[in-house]
Amino acid sequence: MAAVHSNAQDIGDSVIAKVGDVRQTYELSQRFFFEAAHTLLREIESESSRRIHGHTYEAEVTVRGQPDPKTGMVIDLALLRAEIQVVRELLDHQFLDEVEGLGPPTLENLCVFILEKLGPEVKCLCAVSVWRRASGDRCTLSV
DSSP, X not given: OOOOOTTOEEETTEEEOEETTEEOOEEEEEEEEEEEEEOOOOSSSHHHHHSOEEEEEEEEEEEXXXXXXXXXXXXXXXXXXXXXXXXXXXXXXXXGGGSTTTOSOXXXXXXXXXXXXXXXXXXXXXXXXXXXXXXXXXXXXXX
């Protein structure tokens, strides 16, 4: 954890920490959940995967950047949550096989889908993770 030095810049009621003259880069993450069903064509465990089945998915999007000098924020988290809600509504309680633009409903494709849907509005997006806690599966896409 970086210490706030005496040359820290005051921004209203907040302080942006500086080390020397270099501003710190931060990563902020927001997590969300969605319930969805799908099928998968697999070679192993193929019978159960080909049947329609559902999961509770957890996802996390991470943004990276330096705080804006006026707001002290990398991104307004209310804006990030609003953009995530738009994507969540495309996935929650859906049959993922039929979600336009997703492709085969794998963890990898879910990461790409979320990244592509958020990307135009969330410029500082640097990673998307999707996992299923019950099965211990997780995928992270870093950009």
